[in-house]
Amino acid sequence: MTAATIIACSASVPSSALACNETQRLCVEYALDLDDDWDPASEIGSVIPARGARVTVFRPPPEPPLGFYLDEDGCADFPTQFAAGHKVVVHPSALLGSGQNFIVTSHDWQLDPNQSTDFDSITSLIDEDLDPSPRGFCNVGPADDADTIICTTGPSEISNLMAIATYTIHSWESLPGSFLDGEHRLRLVRMVNAPHFAFRTQHDGMTVAIGAEVARRKFIVAHEIGHWLQGRAQIEVVGNEGPTGREIPVNYHYPRLDHVDEYGNSLQGSHPEPPCQFAIEVDSIAMLGPDFAPLFEAHGLRSAEYSNAAMVEGFAHFAASAAFNSINNPSGAFLYYKTPDLDVVPAYGDPYYGVLGSGFVDLPGTTSPVTSTAGRTAWLENSCGEDWEILYFDEEQTVPAAVSSEIDWLRFFWEFLTLDDTPQPTFWDVVYLLAFTRANHSWVGDPSNDSRVWEYLVETLDDGNSGLGTYKARFVSLNGNHSVWYEPSQ
Numbered sequence: 001m002t003a004a005t006i007i008a009c010s011a012s013v014p015s016s017a018l019a020c021n022e023t024q025r026l027c028v029e030y031a032l033d034l035d036d037d038w039d040p041a042s043e044i045g046s047v048i049p050a051r052g053a054r055v056t057v058f059r060p061p062p063e064p065p066l067g068f069y070l071d072e073d074g075c076a077d078f079p080t081q082f083a084a085g086h087k088v089v090v091h092p093s094a095l096l097g098s099g100q101n102f103i104v105t106s107h108d109w110q111l112d113p114n115q116s117t118d119f120d121s122i123t124s125l126i127d128e129d130l131d132p133s134p135r136g137f138c139n140v141g142p143a144d145d146a147d148t149i150i151c152t153t154g155p156s157e158i159s160n161l162m163a164i165a166t167y168t169i170h171s172w173e174s175l176p177g178s179f180l181d182g183e184h185r186l187r188l189v190r191m192v193n194a195p196h197f198a199f200r201t202q203h204d205g206m207t208v209a210i211g212a213e214v215a216r217r218k219f220i221v222a223h224e225i226g227h228w229l230q231g232r233a234q235i236e237v238v239g240n241e242g243p244t245g246r247e248i249p250v251n252y253h254y255p256r257l258d259h260v261d262e263y264g265n266s267l268q269g270s271h272p273e274p275p276c277q278f279a280i281e282v283d284s285i286a287m288l289g290p291d292f293a294p295l296f297e298a299h300g301l302r303s304a305e306y307s308n309a310a311m312v313e314g315f316a317h318f319a320a321s322a323a324f325n326s327i328n329n330p331s332g333a334f335l336y337y338k339t340p341d342l343d344v345v346p347a348y349g350d351p352y353y354g355v356l357g358s359g360f361v362d363l364p365g366t367t368s369p370v371t372s373t374a375g376r377t378a379w380l381e382n383s384c385g386e387d388w389e390i391l392y393f394d395e396e397q398t399v400p401a402a403v404s405s406e407i408d409w410l411r412f413f414w415e416f417l418t419l420d421d422t423p424q425p426t427f428w429d430v431v432y433l434l435a436f437t438r439a440n441h442s443w444v445g446d447p448s449n450d451s452r453v454w455e456y457l458v459e460t461l462d463d464g465n466s467g468l469g470t471y472k473a474r475f476v477s478l479n480g481n482h483s484v485w486y487e488p489s490q
Contacts, residue, residue, distance in 0.1 A: 024083075025148040027075040028053055028090055030163035031155040035216045036335040036359065042324035044167060044218065047152060049074030051166045052094035052104075060085040069095050072170065088151045092158050096169050101181065104169070106161045106188040157215040161188045164221045171323040172229070177428035184232045186225065190215060219320050220337045226319030230312070233435035276304035276384035276405065299406065301336050301361070302379055304387035307402045307451040307485070314409025314484075315434060321363060321414060322427050330418040332363035334410060336374065361407065364415040364481075378483035380405040388486050402451035404484045412482040416475060423470045433457060436466045454485035 028050040037043050051074050056067045060082045070076045080086070092106035153159045165188055172178070189209045208224045215221065299305055299313060317334055325332035336359045365377040380388045380403070387403055417430060437460040441452075461472040479485055 022079070022081065023077040024080050024086070025075060025077050026055070026057065026070070026086075026088065027073070027148060027150050028055060028070060028088065029074065029150070029152045030159050030166075031153050032160055032163050033155040033216060034160065034218055036219055036337070039333045039335065039360065041326075041329070041331070041333045042321075042335070044324060048163050048167055050090060050094070050153070050162070051170050052096045052100070052102075053162070053166075054091040054093040054095075056089040056091070058087040058089070069100070072096070086149060088149070090151070090153050092162055094162065094166050096166060097173055097180075099181070101183050102169050102173070103183065103185045104162065104165050104188070105186075106158050106165075106190065108158075108190050157190055157212055160215045160218075161190060161210060161221065164218045165225060167218075168222045168225050168320070168323040172319070172427065175322070175327065175427045177426040179428060179432060180232060180236050182236055184235075186228055214337075217335075217337050218324065219335045222320035222323050223316045226316035227312070229319055229431065230315060230434055230438075233431045234438050237432070237435040238439040276302060276380060276387050300338050301407045302375055302383070302405055304380055304384055304403050304405060307404045308453045310404040310406050311409050311453045311457075311484070313406040314404075315413060315430075317406060317410040318413035318417075318430075321410070322417070325363070327418055327427060330364065330415070330420065332414060332418070334361040334363060335359045336361055361410070364411045364418070365407075375407060377408070377411055377481060379407050381483035381486070388483065391486075391488060402454060402485060408482045408484050412478055412484050415481065416471075416478055419474070419478070421474070423474070425468075425471050425474075429468060429471065433460055433466070433468055436460050436463075436468075454479075 029047045030050050032044070032046050032048065034046075037045070050070060051072050053070045053074065054067070055070060055076075056065055057078055058065045059080050063080060063082070066078050068076055068078065094104045096102035096104060165186060169186070173180075185206045187207045189207055191209055191211050206228070208221075208228055210221055210224065299309060301317075305313075317336075321332055321334045361374040365375075367377055376382060390403060413430060417425060417427060434457075437453075437456050440460070441456040458472070458476065460466045461468050461475060463469075479487075
């Protein structure tokens with residue numbers, strides 16, 4: 001796909017030119033500046049190919065500029081009669097996938113604290129070139145191979161976002177079984193005045209908003225793209241995303257168990273099991289006001305949450321892990337990104353909670369609280385049994401209240417995917433499991449559905465139309481390792 005016509009050679013060939021109708025090969029790399037790329041199992045490096053990137057090549061006169069997209073290796077051939085003197089602009093836009101059906105763009109946006117819940121202004125975004133030099137050019141010359149030009153973008157937050165997003169999507173698409181054949185847009189928004197924010201907006205379903213500081217953390221960017229992936233898979237399966245949790249009041253967003261008793265009455269954060277509470281200090285809260293505080297305090301890696309919320313967040317952690325780890329190796333790593341406020345939740349100061357230091361979470365974890373970083377497997381059951389075993393929110397016992405934690409769902413999904421035993425699902429089987437289930441059940445916004453996600457997922461495995469029934473025994477048995485669902489004694 002090109003943005004300009006490729007012209008024939010000029011009749012006047014300078015002495016420094018190649019022969020007429022020769023081509024040069026251009027390969028572009030994104031420079032990365034990351035805070036969470038130190039673990040060998042999930043490391044991606046400081047420079048990665050600019051897969052599918054849109055570029056403009058300025059050839060020496062009299063040849064006009066050429067605009068085109070690079071291939072999946074971050075390279076492309078272009079015609080020129082010159083061996084040197086080219087300049088390249090790398091635009092924050094890319095086409096990915098075998099059918100170029102994934103469209104990724106990056107933009108800047110000023111978050112207006114007076115309209116903090118109104119995302120309409122995202123539609124008027126400003127593109128910027130990746131290279132931070134004044135004219136946006138990446139000056140290049142021939143590499144060791146005289147027919148190849150190597151161009152590396154300067155490090156920047158936009159370069160980070162494009163690199164992480166294209167790497168993540170390429171990694172997922174490289175795994176067998178992808179069913180996303182339609183056109184899918186991912187719009188990355190760098191929020192220049194909200195450095196610690198990160199969320200996928202429900203305004204249009206395609207926008208992931210990332211603060212300037214967050215752009216240095218590949219796992220949180222990929223986590224938010226994981227939410228995007230779940231929504232796009234839902235669209236592929238049924239044609240729309242359906243209702244979403246963020247369409248309900250913000251103070252309901254991912255309600256924590258430590259805010260309610262077993263009948264749904266507010267406890268104002270006084271639940272007796274603090275290891276599964278969560279609180280975090282975020283600088284942006286002061287700027288945006290108290291209405292946004294629940295978005296940040298509402299959930300963390302080990303907090304007790306209604307099961308639908310814990311599963312959705314755990315899946316996004318899992319999707320990020322699948323992008324950066326080898327799924328052929330059951331041992332993986334996830335690097336978490338929220339630091340708890342120990343003045344509010346001192347129980348998070350236990351010595352094996354990796355978030356306090358490195359953020360390292362081992363996959364799939366172990367039963368030992370000493371050797372399993374970030375907390376032992378079946379965290380909620382073993383650390384907050386009263387939370388885990390709550391059965392109902394109402395005295396009539398009609399509204400089930402299953403609860404779980406993000407870390408348990410993360411490790412559950414990871415072992416479900418990687419356990420070396422047949423039949424073994426693919427990554428895309430897991431994505432489809434959620435999409436098919438979501439197509440048949442609204443598991444957010446309705447108290448009667450807020451914690452029934454396990455029931456609905458198993459129902460999908462039992463549904464012959466899903467084609468996933470062969471994995472039910474594996475799915476159910478692994479609950480014994482990770483306790484994402486409490487089964488009452490008969």
